[in-house]
Structure formats: structure tokens, C-alpha cells
Amino acid sequence: MKKVLIKLLTHPIRNKQKRRDIRSILLSKTSGSTGRKVSPLSRDLYLSLAPLMNKDAFSQYKNAFAGKDVVVVGAGPTLSYYKPIEGAIHIGTNRVHMNKNLKLDFLFRQDFKGYDEEIFNCPVKKFIGNYYEWTADMCPESVFNKLKNAKRFMINTTSDYIPVNIDIEPLWHGGSVIYSAFQFALWTNPKRIYLVGCDSAGQNDPLHWHHYDDKEKAHHNLVPIKALTDGWQKMAHFAATMYPETEIISVNPVGLKGLFNDLEQKGN
16 A cells, blocks of 8 residues: 555656655665664755645645734744634634634644654644654654544755745754744745744753643743744744734744734733
């Protein structure tokens, strides 16, 4: 079955040698029999699948939410204070689909290490990040096969380049799934993008929203605060250059205070 799917995915590649090379790489990856590291050439060949995988995931959403409001939801502690914006499209990340006060339209997920079983019951459209080399963080094939309403997309973990056309190029990784969700939000060309739960607080406030109900098992956010804030600086520059008509608003900002327009909901 895997061989058949790989042939279907790679059929549009016109260069026969390149098509054979990519099929060989994918077959070795999906076998799960080796933990070898791929060469830069193999990586480049694998990333060339982005026009196939990302087109299937994202092409229909280009300019889809023009004139509308979009909310990108991270799992930071300030998510607890968010008062849902009526009529907005909500794009969640990680485990925020478990927040009972949210009604998501999309969910982005890249890290499946210790994934939650609840994702199998999440009915919204899901975008699952795929790396060029399989790792323990990636969505296991057996898990993806059970997901409903899900599409894969390609991420580039080896480049600082942020793509404009995410339907034919791998998304910029930046160390967090939140940047994938934000790149998608920009792709839809909305009037406004609200950032919720994007605290970038690092060691100052290390817990995610969904750990607040279980302090004994709370996991710390291991992404360094500088990496998060540097990533948002990079995204802010990209958004201002390529989507200058889209207003970006941080809701209850912590680490992003002053980077975009700020909106405080606490106590309102």
C-alpha cells in the first residue's frame, strides 16, 4: 500500500531519474527500519515534494479569508484570559483544541512526542507538519492513518527562508508550530490577525495553558525565549513586507508586547 501511495504522490514529477530517487528515499523513510541520516542531496530531493504535499494542503486557502478576522492560537498561559472574537476564523496549535472556550476551524500540529489521544476526536481540519528526516517528534504513520480530516505539509528545518508561496515551498520552521500557523494565516490574506496565547515568555512563565490543571505533571517550555522572540521579529518583518494591509494584533501580550498592535482583554 505504501508503494502505491508513493507512486501516486510522485507521479507528477516529470524527470524520471528524480522521480525514482524520491521514491527510493520515501520508501526507505516509511520502512522504519533505519535511523540513518540522509545526505544533503537526499534532503533536497525530499523537500522537492513540497509542491505536491503543500499544494494539496494549502492551495485552496490562498486569499480565502480576505476582509475577515483570523485568530492564531498558541498554548501560552494567557490563553486562559482570551475572550473569543465573534465571527473570526480560529487557527489552533498543539493541544488548544482541548480548550472548551474555543471553537477552532483549523489545527496545526508538528510535535507528536507524547501526543494526546483526544486529537483522534478533534473534528476540525488538521495540518500535520512533516520533516525531511523522520524523528521522534514527527507524527507516526500509524497515528496519521487514524486521523480524520487531516493533511500533511512540508517544513524546512535547515533554512532561514520564509516562503511567500506556501503551496509550492516548505514552510519555515523557526522552532515552533506557531510560525507554521501564522504563515498559513498570512496566506489567507485576512484583514486582521489576532495572536492569542503567543506569550513568548520563556523562563518567566514557562507553563503552557493546558498544563495548568495538572501542576505535578507540568512540562516546561524548552524553546528559549530569545529563539521565540527572534522568530517573531523575523515574522513581523516578513508580514510587514509581504502583507502590509493585514493588521496584526497581540492579545494580552507578554513577550511580544510592542512588536505588533496590543490588545488587553484581562479584567475587561
